[in-house]
Amino acid sequence: MPVVAVAAGAFAVGEIATVGIAAMSTFEVIAAVGAITSGIGALTGNEDLMKIGAVAGLAGGVGAFAQGKGWLATGDAANTASGAAGTGNIKAMTQTVAPGVENTLNNPSAWTAGSEGQTAGLSSGSIATNLTTPMKEPGLIGSGTSDLGLGSIADSKIVGSPLTASPGAASAPLPTGQGGWQASLGTTTLGSTARNMSYAGAQPGGGVLGMLKDFGNFLKDNKELASMAGNFIGGMFDDEKKAKADYYQAGADSLRAKTANGSAVPNMGFTTKQNGPFFKPTSPTYTGVSLWNAR
């Protein structure tokens, strides 16, 4: 039985609730990634990671909240259809069989795993992408799938996000390089607080992380939002969460130990408990004189 089948077995139909990617909105993914990034950034003191994580956490949280409220207009390319489900309780979400799990989108586009240097300077076009084209796997694992017993990669379908671009967004030109997001809002005067949302756009060559980092540049002029973003890092130091983390870590360690033991060759060597030398090494060897060895 191919080892990879273990992964399939882990998610056998009926074994877990079929969540489906549709139920997990884009913003929740962003928030989850932000949590990881900000946590590691805080641990390592890497300011870039902290910033990216905080921005992603804030953007993801606000986006998911906005989706649930229905604030995101249909002109946006976000997954508004599942916004309400995406922000709901996890248990409630997993009860729902998400439609279109293997949703195939239009306009094929090949993405390589680990692609870097993806910039905002992309040519305009439909935002919907077809992820049925298999991702190119790094050479680390090997170019062929036969070694892994996977069969042909071309036969398997990568399920991507079912995000579908609404007509308005599909025709919107993608921002190119610097100034991509600039002046899209300018200075707002809603309510009693003016919020300046203009900032230099995404810089080329930064990849998706660079995109998040540049998006956070507007926090410089918005202390209130910066404070909210900072809370996403602060939450990682919550005492209750730390206690839970310790508990879960103990469980994870147990699982790893079981996994390691399952594949480890048992040690059949016998060990004897040594209490230390009864006689000191420098002590002369005592030879008892008895009738047996007396001469």
Place this chain on the structure above:
Amino acid sequence: MLKNQLLQQAQAKVEAGVKNRDAYDKLVSAGTKIIYDKTIFAKLSEGIAQSKSPVEDVAKGLVAVLNIMVRQARGTAPQDALAQAGMSLLIDALDFMEQAGLVTVDKKVLGEATQAFIEALLPTLGLNPQQLQSALSSVQQTMADPQKMAQFQGSMK
């Protein structure tokens, strides 16, 4: 048990955010079995030994493993648990590499590995740069509205 204290702390950070515990544990278990499969492990070890950037290549390799799991799971794997499980597997792999004498894991190395992992992971989760850009643009409008942000703040309390 992780040997490196920094990686232990990182592991705790990752697991602090786990909501879907069941899915996370299954993913970590499945990923561990895949990585330590005799054939795959041999290829991984060979790749690491020959790599000029072993940390970065390990991060990308793990994303490829996650990709395998996503395909096999036919899209039923929760994405947040996938990201967390992947990070957990990466931490494990870094600890192994350090014990094997291939790398010394310090804050810089961990940061680089995380960055490479996240950069490679997002497309796997269906978040390519175009989609991310659209999502961020839509969020921007909400953030510009103080009243909506006040509601958001209230919901976080």
